[in-house]
Amino acid sequence: MMMSLHLFLILTLLLNLFSRNGILLALYHVMLFIQSLLLAGPPDSVVKFNFDSAFNFQAKIATSGVLGRNACGLIMAACSVSHRDVADAFITEALACKQVVVFARDMGFSSVIIKGDSLTVMKKLNTSNSDKSIISPIVHDIKVLARDFDSISFRFVRRDANNAAHVLAREFRFQQDPLYWIEEAPQHTTIAVEMDIRKIFPLPGS
Numbered sequence: 001m002m003m004s005l006h007l008f009l010i011l012t013l014l015l016n017l018f019s020r021n022g023i024l025l026a027l028y029h030v031m032l033f034i035q036s037l038l039l040a041g042p043p044d045s046v047v048k049f050n051f052d053s054a055f056n057f058q059a060k061i062a063t064s065g066v067l068g069r070n071a072c073g074l075i076m077a078a079c080s081v082s083h084r085d086v087a088d089a090f091i092t093e094a095l096a097c098k099q100v101v102v103f104a105r106d107m108g109f110s111s112v113i114i115k116g117d118s119l120t121v122m123k124k125l126n127t128s129n130s131d132k133s134i135i136s137p138i139v140h141d142i143k144v145l146a147r148d149f150d151s152i153s154f155r156f157v158r159r160d161a162n163n164a165a166h167v168l169a170r171e172f173r174f175q176q177d178p179l180y181w182i183e184e185a186p187q188h189t190t191i192a193v194e195m196d197i198r199k200i201f202p203l204p205g206s
Helices: 002-021 025-040 089-106 119-125 136-148 163-171 187-200
Strands: 047-056 061-069 075-083 111-116 151-156 179-182
Touching: 047 089, 047 163, 061 089, 061 163, 061 187, 075 089, 075 163, 075 187, 089 111, 089 119, 089 136, 119 136, 119 151, 163 187
Parallel strands: 047 111, 111 151
Antiparallel strands: 047 061, 061 075, 075 179
16 A cells, blocks of 8 residues: 555656646546545445436436446446336436346345435435335335345435436436446546546636
């Protein structure tokens, strides 16, 4: 760990010296990786999934955007899946949450954290009270699916902290067939992920 810290300090010094000239961008990404290791600790088995949805009201089609990242923020998996004959926009977030749980299970992840910006859905998943809303059957299905994991938690995040999943859902909202990516994501989603990282680790002078 001490050697990594020394290397991080050296990279930071070099970056500060040359970043004004617009070079060493690759060095910046190396520094981000080392800094994430120092702050978050070594990668573990927990994968964090963000999800969001886009709704085509006229066509009654909801599109789920799912993005999985490890403790260092590196993309592990992503998918975009459309749901037909969706009656209400309120249902779309619940369907997207179910999709992320199914996707994480099918990918073989046993310890996951599920994050979404629908406060209502997250509250219903974190209570043992019976749910009588329109999304009751979906909430029930999610809780049953959750039993397949060694560890799973559902957490609410603000929309600005869920931007990458939002970009993914909107980009493929007219795509009918499901799409899957392993250890990568579409270009616009990848850019959104990089922007999220830069919010945490901004470039010197920015």
